[in-house]
Amino acid sequence: MTSAVSITLTRQANYKFLVDYGPGLPGGTLDEPAPLGGSEGPSPVQALVTAVAGCLSASFVFALAKFKEDPGPVAIAATCSLARNEYNRMRVTGVDVTLKLGTPPQTLAHLQRALAQFEDFCTVSQSIRAGIPYTLKVVAPDGEVVKAA
The missing domain is CATH 3.30.300.20 (K homology (KH) domain)
Structure with missing residues (x-):
């Protein structure tokens, strides 16, 4: 059996990305810690x-x-x-x-x-x-x- 899992990352600003897990699932945010990013989500x-x-x-x-x-x-x-x-x-x-x-x-x-x-x-x-x-x-x-x- 072969299957796949897909996500989409969309850059919001600097190193902050919106995570889209697909229909029906809440999204999230990834961000690098300071000083590189803004620490607005997990790295x-x-x-x-x-x-x-x-x-x-x-x-x-x-x-x-x-x-x-x-x-x-x-x-x-x-x-x-x-x-x-x-x-x-x-x-x-x-x-x-x-x-x-x-x-x-x-x-x-x-x-x-x-x-x-x-x-x-x-x-x-x-x-x-x-x-x-x-x-x-x-x-x-x-x-x-x-x-x-």
Whole structure:
């Protein structure tokens, strides 16, 4: 199966772009941070790390839902590392993700099976992994690490 996702960016001013996701979806704004842009919306790098975190979150919920289990109010934090390459150009060098369960792990009978497979369902993280390394940690509500990769 082949499919496509399309968006349209329209420049508003300087580095500020209006994002159109298509019919029926609210648009948004991308903008570079000051001093280059006006910080009137997330930057493209923030959009990238949002896509990774959002896809991993949805994949995790999907993996547990297959077993009719609910992880509760999952919270996910992601940090994107930036550094200059050999040509002094800024590049994303890594993404670190921490997914915090909303319920104690012992209440999720199929948690280990979900943890073993949910990353494979994530279109975004698996697509960027070849060029941008990322780490993932899943923690219980009390902070106990239930998965680290």
